[in-house]
Amino acid sequence: MTSQTPRPRIILDCDPGLDDAVAIALAVRHADTVGITTVGGNVGLEHTTANALALCDILGVPDLPVHAGHDLPLSGSLEHRATEYHGRYGTGSVRLAEPSRPPASEDAVGWIIETVRAEEGIALVATGPLTNIALAFQKAPDIIEKFSQISWMGGSSNGGNTTPGAEFNSWVDPEAAAMVFGAGHPNLVMVGLNVTHTVLLDRPWIDDLRRRIQGTATEVFADLLDYYEIRQREMTTLAGAAVHDALAVIHVTHPRLLAGTRRPVEVVLSNGPARGMTLVDLRPMRNPTPANATVIEWADASVIQDLIGQALTVPGADL
Ligand code: RIB
Ligand code: CA
Numbered sequence: 001m002t003s004q005t006p007r008p009r010i011i012l013d014c015d016p017g018l019d020d021a022v023a024i025a026l027a028v029r030h031a032d033t034v035g036i037t038t039v040g041g042n043v044g045l046e047h048t049t050a051n052a053l054a055l056c057d058i059l060g061v062p063d064l065p066v067h068a069g070h071d072l073p074l075s076g077s078l079e080h081r082a083t084e085y086h087g088r089y090g091t092g093s094v095r096l097a098e099p100s101r102p103p104a105s106e107d108a109v110g111w112i113i114e115t116v117r118a119e120e121g122i123a124l125v126a127t128g129p130l131t132n133i134a135l136a137f138q139k140a141p142d143i144i145e146k147f148s149q150i151s152w153m154g155g156s157s158n159g160g161n162t163t164p165g166a167e168f169n170s171w172v173d174p175e176a177a178a179m180v181f182g183a184g185h186p187n188l189v190m191v192g193l194n195v196t197h198t199v200l201l202d203r204p205w206i207d208d209l210r211r212r213i214q215g216t217a218t219e220v221f222a223d224l225l226d227y228y229e230i231r232q233r234e235m236t237t238l239a240g241a242a243v244h245d246a247l248a249v250i251h252v253t254h255p256r257l258l259a260g261t262r263r264p265v266e267v268v269l270s271n272g273p274a275r276g277m278t279l280v281d282l283r284p285m286r287n288p289t290p291a292n293a294t295v296i297e298w299a300d301a302s303v304i305q306d307l308i309g310q311a312l313t314v315p316g317a318d319l
Pocket of ligand 1: 041082
């Protein structure tokens with residue numbers, strides 16, 4: 001994106017969450033973010049909302065609207081959250097400062113509807129369970145076509161993380177994911193684990209980031225990523241922290257850094273080991289099932305790592 005390219009207008013629906021925090025920093029730096037809506041996911045709504053508000057303070061955008069949404073999935077319950085990766089409060093081992101303000105409302109769904117009815121062409125970036133989005137589509141189907149695109153970090157075309165088949169955001173609320181995939185938006189983009197696992201922030205990268213932001217307004221990001229990298233290396237064989245959500249923002253702000261293919265995607269709703277799985281039809285058929293999403297399959301890892309490093313470094317710090 002050159003300095004002349006207008007920054008895309010986006011709504012970011014998220015469940016901060018350590019990688020959501022990086023997504024918020026990228027949205028603030030590279031997008032014209034109309035507002036943030038929060039959803040229960042990694043941790044409960046109370047904490048995802050407080051974290052989003054506190055991160056806006058840290059990133060120097062204390063007036064960016066934050067609207068709280070739904071805590072629980074459409075099914076009304078969930079077995080567990082993701083505190084084993086994100087910490088008890090969703091911010092690793094640190095507690096962010098008390099936010100400078102309360103959320104603008106407790107009605108994220110209503111705010112999304114009224115905002116999109118008033119302005120066509122906003123890009124929707126979602127980095128948590130799709131509960132708020134599905135409810136907005138259900139309540140106001142007219143808004144679906146008004147989004148320029150929908151970029152969702154969720155799902156996977158090669159296996160899950162929460163279960164062998166299901167990725168966390170899809171696993172938390174498969175009914176919501178199925179509603180969004182079934183809504184028929186022509187530019188729905190699935191940024192799944194199959195690609196987010198190819199962009200990792202390793203220990204040397206995080207140590208270098210800490211050196212560069214120590215003592216600045218964004219220094220807490222070194223602690224957030226430190227925790228995330230340690231937990232991911234303790235829990236998985238990944239060689240660093242996969243900052244999944246960052247890629248869903250970067251697909252909108254820097255589209256040339258990711259690429260994908262139109263594919264049919266079905267969300268498994270039946271109870272059992274595959275519930276929440278995003279079943280991507282990869283068969284080489286001459287007459288394939290009509291595609292309903294672009295499944296991202298490639299990302300420019302090294303450029304994305306640099307982009308993330310810059311977004312977490314306050315202007316003027318020594319890059
Ligand atoms: O599976 C990764 C996703 O689940 C990310 O959005 C992360 O924040 C967690 O919510
Ligand atoms: Ca998330």
